[in-house]
Amino acid sequence: MRPVPLDAKVAAQAPMDRRKFLALAGGGVLAMAGDATAKPAASLLDLEEPFFAKFAKLFAISHEHKYLVASQKGSMPIPVLKRFKEGLDQLAADPFPVYLEPSAVTRAKIAKGYGARVDEIAIARNTTDAISQILNGLDWRPGDELLCSTLEYPNCVATIRRVTARFGVVIRQFGVPVRHDTEAEEIVASARRGLRPGKTKALFFSCPAHPNGLALPARRLAQLAQQHGVITVVDGAHYGGMFVPRLDEMGVDFWGISGHKWQCGPGGTGILYARNAALAANATPLPRFHLVRSGALDAPTDGSRPAGFDLGAALSLYGFPESADWRALGESCELWDHTGRERIQHYILALADYAREQITAAFGHEALLQPCRDGELKSGIVAFNPFPKPEQRRDWKLCEEFQARMLKECGYHVGCGGLGHNGLTRAPDPDAAAFFEGCIPNRDPVTNQPAPGDIPFRIGTPAWCNRADFDRFTAACLGQVKKLGG
Numbered sequence: 001m002r003p004v005p006l007d008a009k010v011a012a013q014a015p016m017d018r019r020k021f022l023a024l025a026g027g028g029v030l031a032m033a034g035d036a037t038a039k040p041a042a043s044l045l046d047l048e049e050p051f052f053a054k055f056a057k058l059f060a061i062s063h064e065h066k067y068l069v070a071s072q073k074g075s076m077p078i079p080v081l082k083r084f085k086e087g088l089d090q091l092a093a094d095p096f097p098v099y100l101e102p103s104a105v106t107r108a109k110i111a112k113g114y115g116a117r118v119d120e121i122a123i124a125r126n127t128t129d130a131i132s133q134i135l136n137g138l139d140w141r142p143g144d145e146l147l148c149s150t151l152e153y154p155n156c157v158a159t160i161r162r163v164t165a166r167f168g169v170v171i172r173q174f175g176v177p178v179r180h181d182t183e184a185e186e187i188v189a190s191a192r193r194g195l196r197p198g199k200t201k202a203l204f205f206s207c208p209a210h211p212n213g214l215a216l217p218a219r220r221l222a223q224l225a226q227q228h229g230v231i232t233v234v235d236g237a238h239y240g241g242m243f244v245p246r247l248d249e250m251g252v253d254f255w256g257i258s259g260h261k262w263q264c265g266p267g268g269t270g271i272l273y274a275r276n277a278a279l280a281a282n283a284t285p286l287p288r289f290h291l292v293r294s295g296a297l298d299a300p301t302d303g304s305r306p307a308g309f310d311l312g313a314a315l316s317l318y319g320f321p322e323s324a325d326w327r328a329l330g331e332s333c334e335l336w337d338h339t340g341r342e343r344i345q346h347y348i349l350a351l352a353d354y355a356r357e358q359i360t361a362a363f364g365h366e367a368l369l370q371p372c373r374d375g376e377l378k379s380g381i382v383a384f385n386p387f388p389k390p391e392q393r394r395d396w397k398l399c400e401e402f403q404a405r406m407l408k409e410c411g412y413h414v415g416c417g418g419l420g421h422n423g424l425t426r427a428p429d430p431d432a433a434a435f436f437e438g439c440i441p442n443r444d445p446v447t448n449q450p451a452p453g454d455i456p457f458r459i460g461t462p463a464w465c466n467r468a469d470f471d472r473f474t475a476a477c478l479g480q481v482k483k484l485g486g
């Protein structure tokens, strides 16, 4: 694809290296010691806002009320959209070709930016599809256990429920500490308590998690899993496009990643990563993996992976895909590489810190519903509840009203709610009664007793935004909270 049409002077600014970035950020924002109440990375944002103002011009996002929910769906950059449309036109004129470009070419583009081998990357329909293929493809035996966090997304919870029921697998949950000063190792300790040597077959979690944007420490959890011979499966719906993905360095066995959220590819695109070799970060034997959806006639039928088996190719061969969307996904990945994934990550995270500071200044500390000191746990998703009284923060009707008014009166889409009693603990399990509508169905990390969290609102800080967007957003929240008697 042609280079991104950024202003030449701005594009020529060298992307910051991490040391310089941390220095600018006062060593706090991303450096694990950030405090939501401390001064934000003003100098980083001062420096980078002009660059990202140009970057924002690549998107057709309305300027009136900035779209803040890349965690729902991203916006395709205009040059990618243009090529996507060209691809659709080309195929409409001559529908015969199956692929606008061979899948290996698209997969190579993705693999380059995601730090993976081409044979480890498959093109999926979205995260839900990738996770469903992964969980259904593991070689389960009756009595195996699947250990998962309490912060999982409904679609994946649905898959977990079906897969475990079908194969006679036991679900175990580990609670996630969510205090402001929670540290990554506490989350690892909680997962460790849930592991049962010889029983736990797979560890499943999100990075970042859906209800509160917490980036579960994937690298540390993968190490823990490896120590116990456990397979790791990560829901990375919000990972690609937000973080610099170095998949082969994470030690994780499987990732399901959205192509259409922060990565801003077309709707219905996703990335399935399956480790396909012994790697420095994970040299454990490859788990047996059955191909649930593949048109590869000669692929192994027993889940084995003979040397040289191109798993990514086998998983990317299914019927007659649209293929204009596949190519556009590859090109969106190239655009991110060209812009600088590190630069994008730093900007998104610094903006999120800025948004947290605004929310804290307006509504107090307790408004933030996520860890915000340990930089390893932070993401570009900000979870908060602006209502001052605890009972208001757990009042589903009030929260729904706030969400509706933010859209109707102020033009902002705001994510809302957690899985509540529709999560992994359901009636007739008596624990389900502890979970209320819209809550985060968390558990105490030590006792495993229900510890439901307040109803979260969620916004993101995609790279087409700037600080003024979050000043305006916070002011809009303040207005609505006042109207609703907060």
Ligand SMILES: Cc1ncc(COP(=O)(O)O)c(C=O)c1O
Binding pocket: 071, 072, 126, 127, 128, 129, 152, 153, 155, 156, 206, 208, 209, 210, 235, 237, 238, 257, 258, 259, 270
């Ligand atoms: C953590 C998480 N996983 C999965 C999904 C579903 O994503 P997709 O549309 O890529 O299937 C979402 C959607 O918001 C999510 O937040």
